[in-house]
Amino acid sequence: MIIGYARVSTNDQNPALQIDALKQFGCERVFEEKVSATSKVRPQLDRLVDSMREGDKVVVWRLDRLGRSIKDLIALVELFKERGVQFVSLTENIDTSSPSGELIFHIFASVAQFERSLIIERTKSGLTAARARGRVGGRKPLLSKEDVKKAKALAASNEISISEIAEHFNVSRTTIYKYLD
Incomplete structure (x- = not known):
């Protein structure tokens, strides 16, 4: 069975692009989630893992839709491998059914983690620069x-x-x- 997994970070985002791509690839079943990647609780991903069987193929639109970190991504793909399940990421054109596909997966996962780290670093730098200019973040005090x-x-x-x-x-x-x- 070809199983898809689509995730968006907030209820405001629309997973239609991901779902369309997964169905076009041939996914017979798609698990859809609206939860931040940083959340450890992802019930639809848990349901996907519980439902997969040897010989299945798990498909995502992009690597960052599946894992919270490189460690998390690798752990999930290793779990898939242990259960005899192949993994495909459409955007990065990764298919772990071959040794070269596994290598590409690890390279792209590293790049994705690096990109996330850069975003976090830039955000922190921006907040520090804003504070240096006298701007303070957070909620305004409720009482004067x-x-x-x-x-x-x-x-x-x-x-x-x-x-x-x-x-x-x-x-x-x-x-x-x-x-x-």
Whole structure:
């Protein structure tokens, strides 16, 4: 059986391009997932692994759709190999049914991991540069410095409960406790 696996990172993304390519290749069954590659929980991938049998072929549109890292990709392809299942990546034109296909898989997996590392490095550099220019990322504080002083004074008076203080500032009790510590 030829089994396809399609994954997009968010619900906003559309897996139609991947699914069309997998069906055009001849996939009889396609497991579709909407989950970030960094997530360790991928139920559809687990279902695919549980359903595959010796002689099957697992097909993905691109390598990065299957694995979270080079280590993860290699572990999955090794699992496929142990179970007598071939692996095909359409975009990279990789087919592990031959020794040269396995070699190409390892080369492309390394390049994909390198590319991901570069993206992470550029993102960190961009954030550092933004901070150097005075920009601070993250959420804006829910309470101003003045509001924090007021909340602390109200809490210290023991006349008003934390719930009432939180309600007054339109925040959760957890937020008030965070500022009181």
